[in-house]
Amino acid sequence: MAQQSIEALYAAALARKNNPQEGSYTDYLYQKGLDKILKKVGEESTEVILGAKNNNDELIYETADLFFHLIVLLVEKNVTLDDIKDELGSRIGQQSQLHERQDWRGDEQK
Numbered sequence: 415m416a417q418q419s420i421e422a423l424y425a426a427a428l429a430r431k432n433n434p435q436e437g438s439y440t441d442y443l444y445q446k447g448l449d450k451i452l453k454k455v456g457e458e459s460t461e462v463i464l465g466a467k468n469n470n471d472e473l474i475y476e477t478a479d480l481f482f483h484l485i486v487l488l489v490e491k492n493v494t495l496d497d498i499k500d501e502l503g504s505r506i507g508q509q510s511q512l513h514e515r516q517d518w519r520g521d522e523q524k
């Protein structure tokens with residue numbers, strides 16, 4: 415089965431932004447604007463939650479939808495994948511500090 419990397423998906427979404435194509439759903443989202451993209455991210459987030467409650471096939475399908483719409487959002491806001499990777503990278507090694515803290519736990523776990 416073909417696979418699509420997050421990097422390739424980002425590059426495709428950026429290419430659509432820079433070179434709009436007739437009939438492109440990605441360009442339809444850019445044309446509708448930020449509020450439409452945010453609405454889709456919200457919808458797809460909810461669908462991930464519902465999918466996770468049902469079965470893994472639905473979870474995978476809805477997660478792919480959410481990834482796609484998140485990438486469109488990042489492109490729309492001029493945020494790069496490297497920005498996200500840098501942020502994630504800055505957190506490496508912080509886990510042990512988090513576990514030493516108690517305040518992130520919910521009351522029921524304290």
Ligand SMILES: N=c1c2ncn([C@@H]3O[C@H](COP(=O)(O)OP(=O)(O)OP(=O)(O)O)[C@@H](O)[C@H]3O)c2ncn1[C@@H]1O[C@H](COP(=O)(O)O)[C@@H](O)[C@H]1O
Pocket residue numbers: 418426430435437438439440441454478479482
């Ligand atoms: N990965 C995706 C991808 N995932 C989901 N979707 C679209 O996201 C939409 C989500 O479905 P919904 O039912 O929630 O939305 P809808 O009712 O179709 O539309 P709305 O009016 O609600 O926005 C569907 O139309 C899907 O086709 C995607 N559209 C495009 N891509 C990638 O982007 C590339 C370029 O696509 P185009 O921009 O369409 O050429 C494609 O080759 C794919 O690789």
